[in-house]
Amino acid sequence: MMDPNSLTSKPLPRLTPDNTPFWEACRRHELVLPWCAACDRPHWPPGPVCPFCFGSPVGWRRASGRGRISSWVVVHKEWLPAFRNDLPYNAVQVELDEGVRLTGNVVGVPNEALKVGLPVEVVFDDVTETATLPRFRPVGTQAEPATKDA
Numbered sequence: 223m224m225d226p227n228s229l230t231s232k233p234l235p236r237l238t239p240d241n242t243p244f245w246e247a248c249r250r251h252e253l254v255l256p257w258c259a260a261c262d263r264p265h266w267p268p269g270p271v272c273p274f275c276f277g278s279p280v281g282w283r284r285a286s287g288r289g290r291i292s293s294w295v296v297v298h299k300e301w302l303p304a305f306r307n308d309l310p311y312n313a314v315q316v317e318l319d320e321g322v323r324l325t326g327n328v329v330g331v332p333n334e335a336l337k338v339g340l341p342v343e344v345v346f347d348d349v350t351e352t353a354t355l356p357r358f359r360p361v362g363t364q365a366e367p368a369t370k371d372a
Protein backbone atom coordinates (compact mmCIF):
# COMPACT_ATOMS: atom_id res chain seq x y z
CA MET A 223 0.00 0.00 0.00
CA MET A 224 1.39 3.32 -1.04
CA ASP A 225 1.65 6.01 1.59
CA PRO A 226 0.78 9.26 -0.18
CA ASN A 227 2.50 11.29 2.52
CA SER A 228 5.82 9.50 2.27
CA LEU A 229 8.75 11.14 0.50
CA THR A 230 9.38 7.83 -1.23
CA SER A 231 5.86 7.69 -2.69
CA LYS A 232 4.59 9.94 -5.42
CA PRO A 233 1.88 12.31 -4.26
CA LEU A 234 -1.68 11.42 -5.18
CA PRO A 235 -4.61 13.75 -5.79
CA ARG A 236 -6.04 15.27 -2.63
CA LEU A 237 -9.79 15.08 -3.04
CA THR A 238 -11.96 17.99 -1.94
CA PRO A 239 -15.68 18.65 -2.36
CA ASP A 240 -14.80 20.97 -5.27
CA ASN A 241 -12.48 18.64 -7.21
CA THR A 242 -13.96 15.19 -6.52
CA PRO A 243 -16.10 15.14 -9.72
CA PHE A 244 -12.93 15.76 -11.77
CA TRP A 245 -11.02 12.86 -10.20
CA GLU A 246 -14.03 10.54 -10.33
CA ALA A 247 -14.31 11.26 -14.06
CA CYS A 248 -10.61 10.49 -14.51
CA ARG A 249 -11.27 7.08 -12.96
CA ARG A 250 -13.79 6.56 -15.80
CA HIS A 251 -11.18 7.85 -18.27
CA GLU A 252 -13.19 10.97 -18.96
CA LEU A 253 -11.95 14.53 -18.79
CA VAL A 254 -14.49 16.97 -17.39
CA LEU A 255 -14.32 20.66 -16.57
CA PRO A 256 -16.23 22.86 -14.16
CA TRP A 257 -18.60 24.92 -16.26
CA CYS A 258 -20.58 27.95 -15.16
CA ALA A 259 -24.27 27.74 -16.04
CA ALA A 260 -24.69 31.51 -15.70
CA CYS A 261 -21.99 32.73 -18.12
CA ASP A 262 -21.46 29.45 -19.99
CA ARG A 263 -17.69 29.35 -19.49
CA PRO A 264 -15.35 26.63 -18.19
CA HIS A 265 -12.73 27.47 -15.61
CA TRP A 266 -9.86 25.96 -13.67
CA PRO A 267 -9.25 25.14 -10.87
CA PRO A 268 -12.61 23.89 -9.63
CA GLY A 269 -14.29 26.05 -7.02
CA PRO A 270 -17.68 26.74 -5.49
CA VAL A 271 -18.32 29.80 -7.67
CA CYS A 272 -17.40 30.92 -11.18
CA PRO A 273 -14.25 33.12 -11.17
CA PHE A 274 -15.61 35.19 -14.08
CA CYS A 275 -19.11 36.11 -12.95
CA PHE A 276 -19.16 34.76 -9.37
CA GLY A 277 -22.21 32.74 -10.36
CA SER A 278 -23.20 29.41 -8.93
CA PRO A 279 -23.92 26.60 -9.10
CA VAL A 280 -21.14 25.31 -11.27
CA GLY A 281 -21.78 22.12 -13.24
CA TRP A 282 -19.45 19.72 -15.02
CA ARG A 283 -19.12 19.08 -18.73
CA ARG A 284 -17.12 16.60 -20.73
CA ALA A 285 -14.09 18.22 -22.35
CA SER A 286 -12.56 17.35 -25.70
CA GLY A 287 -9.32 16.25 -24.08
CA ARG A 288 -7.40 18.05 -26.81
CA GLY A 289 -5.22 21.09 -26.61
CA ARG A 290 -1.76 22.47 -27.15
CA ILE A 291 1.31 22.80 -24.96
CA SER A 292 1.38 26.37 -23.69
CA SER A 293 4.44 25.99 -21.45
CA TRP A 294 6.84 23.24 -20.40
CA VAL A 295 9.92 22.45 -18.35
CA VAL A 296 12.24 19.46 -18.06
CA VAL A 297 13.04 18.60 -14.45
CA HIS A 298 16.60 17.40 -13.82
CA LYS A 299 16.77 17.91 -10.05
CA GLU A 300 15.65 15.26 -7.60
CA TRP A 301 13.15 17.30 -5.61
CA LEU A 302 11.57 14.12 -4.21
CA PRO A 303 13.18 10.66 -4.02
CA ALA A 304 10.01 9.12 -5.48
CA PHE A 305 10.77 10.78 -8.84
CA ARG A 306 14.46 9.74 -8.98
CA ASN A 307 13.92 7.03 -11.59
CA ASP A 308 11.92 9.38 -13.81
CA LEU A 309 14.67 12.03 -14.18
CA PRO A 310 14.76 13.91 -16.40
CA TYR A 311 10.98 14.23 -16.71
CA ASN A 312 8.79 16.87 -18.25
CA ALA A 313 6.06 18.97 -16.69
CA VAL A 314 3.80 20.78 -19.10
CA GLN A 315 0.95 23.19 -19.12
CA VAL A 316 -1.68 22.37 -21.73
CA GLU A 317 -4.19 24.89 -22.97
CA LEU A 318 -7.25 22.80 -23.74
CA ASP A 319 -9.44 23.62 -26.73
CA GLU A 320 -12.00 24.82 -24.16
CA GLY A 321 -9.51 27.51 -23.06
CA VAL A 322 -8.47 26.34 -19.60
CA ARG A 323 -4.94 25.25 -18.77
CA LEU A 324 -4.09 21.99 -17.02
CA THR A 325 -0.71 20.91 -15.70
CA GLY A 326 0.61 17.43 -16.37
CA ASN A 327 3.16 15.40 -18.29
CA VAL A 328 3.53 14.46 -21.94
CA VAL A 329 4.21 10.81 -22.70
CA GLY A 330 5.39 9.20 -25.90
CA VAL A 331 7.73 11.97 -27.02
CA PRO A 332 11.37 12.73 -26.17
CA ASN A 333 11.76 15.77 -23.97
CA GLU A 334 13.85 17.36 -26.73
CA ALA A 335 10.77 17.39 -28.97
CA LEU A 336 8.60 19.40 -26.58
CA LYS A 337 7.59 22.80 -27.89
CA VAL A 338 4.95 25.41 -27.31
CA GLY A 339 2.03 24.80 -29.64
CA LEU A 340 2.49 21.02 -29.89
CA PRO A 341 -1.00 19.48 -30.29
CA VAL A 342 -1.73 16.94 -27.55
CA GLU A 343 -4.61 14.83 -26.29
CA VAL A 344 -5.38 13.42 -22.88
CA VAL A 345 -4.48 9.85 -21.94
CA PHE A 346 -5.31 8.33 -18.57
CA ASP A 347 -2.82 6.68 -16.24
CA ASP A 348 -4.28 4.36 -13.58
CA VAL A 349 -1.48 4.94 -11.08
CA THR A 350 -3.23 3.10 -8.22
CA GLU A 351 -6.45 1.16 -7.78
CA THR A 352 -8.18 4.35 -6.69
CA ALA A 353 -6.33 7.14 -8.48
CA THR A 354 -6.08 7.95 -12.17
CA LEU A 355 -4.00 10.84 -13.46
CA PRO A 356 -4.61 12.63 -16.74
CA ARG A 357 -1.49 12.92 -18.86
CA PHE A 358 -1.05 13.97 -22.48
CA ARG A 359 0.38 12.51 -25.67
CA PRO A 360 1.03 14.08 -29.04
CA VAL A 361 -2.06 13.95 -31.27
CA GLY A 362 -1.73 11.19 -33.80
CA THR A 363 0.24 8.82 -31.56
CA GLN A 364 -1.00 5.87 -29.54
CA ALA A 365 1.48 6.38 -26.71
CA GLU A 366 0.38 5.03 -23.34
CA PRO A 367 1.75 6.19 -20.00
CA ALA A 368 4.28 3.82 -18.46
CA THR A 369 3.44 3.92 -14.80
CA LYS A 370 6.56 3.29 -12.76
CA ASP A 371 5.03 3.29 -9.31
CA ALA A 372 1.93 1.16 -9.78
Ligand SMILES: [Zn+2]
Nearest residue numbers: 258261272275
Ligand atom coordinates in the same frame (compact mmCIF):
# COMPACT_ATOMS: atom_id res chain seq x y z
ZN1 LIG B 1 -19.78 32.42 -14.76
